Amino acid sequence: MKVATWNVNSIRARLERVVAFLERHDPDVVCLQETKVVDEVFPADELRAAGYQCTTIGQKTYNGVAILSKTPAEDVVRAFDDGGDDSQARLIAATIEGVRCVCVYVPNGRSVGSEAYAYKLEWLERLKKLLEQDADPERPLVLTGDFNVAPADIDVHDPEAWRDQVLCSDPERKALRELEDWGLVDGFRSLHPDLVAYTWWDYRQLGFPKNRGMRIDHLLLTRPLLERCEGIEIDREERKGKGASDHAPVLATFAPGPWK
Amino acid sequence: MKVATWNVNSIRARLERVVAFLERHDPDVVCLQETKVVDEVFPADELRAAGYQCTTIGQKTYNGVAILSKTPAEDVVRAFDDGGDDSQARLIAATIEGVRCVCVYVPNGRSVGSEAYAYKLEWLERLKKLLEQDADPERPLVLTGDFNVAPADIDVHDPEAWRDQVLCSDPERKALRELEDWGLVDGFRSLHPDLVAYTWWDYRQLGFPKNRGMRIDHLLLTRPLLERCEGIEIDREERKGKGASDHAPVLATFAPGPWK
DNA sequence: GTCGGCGATG
């Protein structure tokens, strides 16, 4: 079983590349972020033609997440439903082939100390509570998406330039670690402890070559799933050429279930 | 002396092509329409480097006209100043080397019978009054720009499709003729009575190939100027390739003055 | 800086 995550920054602008990606990798599950469409306009027909069902929660212009799957998505959840703000489409979860797939687009946080930053930290806490209440670390689960957090300095091309900046600040890293403490492992780090690879590139920092960046898109796995993980890779192909998004997809391959 | 007119649809988006055009034709005067910038942001430095002074009247997002000239622009006028609406930057006039140059971007008129259409007809009348009051048909004058009127069916690729439509309707053609009645001649028509050539192409009409269109950009000349006119051409080069505007420039060459 | 959605105009 193959599970992928990709911040596509508009499913409509990226549709051709997404279809090419599906054909190249033949994943079973694809978690998408920043689809930027309401569900009625989501290009479900085109993706169905490529062999995938679409489970979506979108909004106009901003955010939007989706799960593409070859087989049916069960027990779909599209919001925290915890009494907090659910107006931003940043969370979708479904069970596919017995694996719980949670797809997130964590708020960027704009800048450290801002209101958006507080919302980001809060959002990560709500996510942890969701896991605590509705999930089981002893069951196969993948929490994946654009976390907008680089876990450690090794995940950043220029750690000094980003020191204590948003995406790299200690409180964000701590919030991510606390999420993992529930019972998750960073798939990429776990399988490639010393490998440096980025999933997102930056163009703000002065003199930053456009192909340098950081690793902020993650696949976090519960132990039963990690044990079956046969490989995890970042698809650098998708960053090349015209019409590339500024995020690269991440893929994980698992030995087949069955999960009881 | 060479005088050109060109609807550039944003001087910023077209700057590279405008500079190439200046180098290719070496005109003395260039009348530009739809510059779409306020004067403070007009790329005057780049055009000065190409050897031209800029006389501009612009606004944000819409309209905007300018006169580029190798030699100083005198007696500049940037509005009707007739008590009517001058909020749209569609008119600029200046005297260059003794030739009065009036550059206009006539309102499009949206559709026949609309409010915009009434405004267009009214605008053409105000223009006629301006000539009557401030100009002399016995002096060298060129009234040029995007008139948004195809003078006759011969100027339209598919006259039947455009019959009585905006840009081709009788009232507009009549308003243009009345302007000419003051003492102007359609330079292109006068020198090439049977030649079919378009300055603008269309993409609305179903099945319209993108390179078919109509002639709506004009150079109207007073008799003393017409007598010195040595040639008039439509530059089809500027419609080719990436980054082309949907208007082609029109150029006229005149035997040198002096005008007493 | 760079992109994408949006809205107005042609």
Added chain:
DNA sequence: CATCGCCGAC
């Protein structure tokens, strides 16, 4: 339906 400017996010 193509284009461009604008805006907001990153």
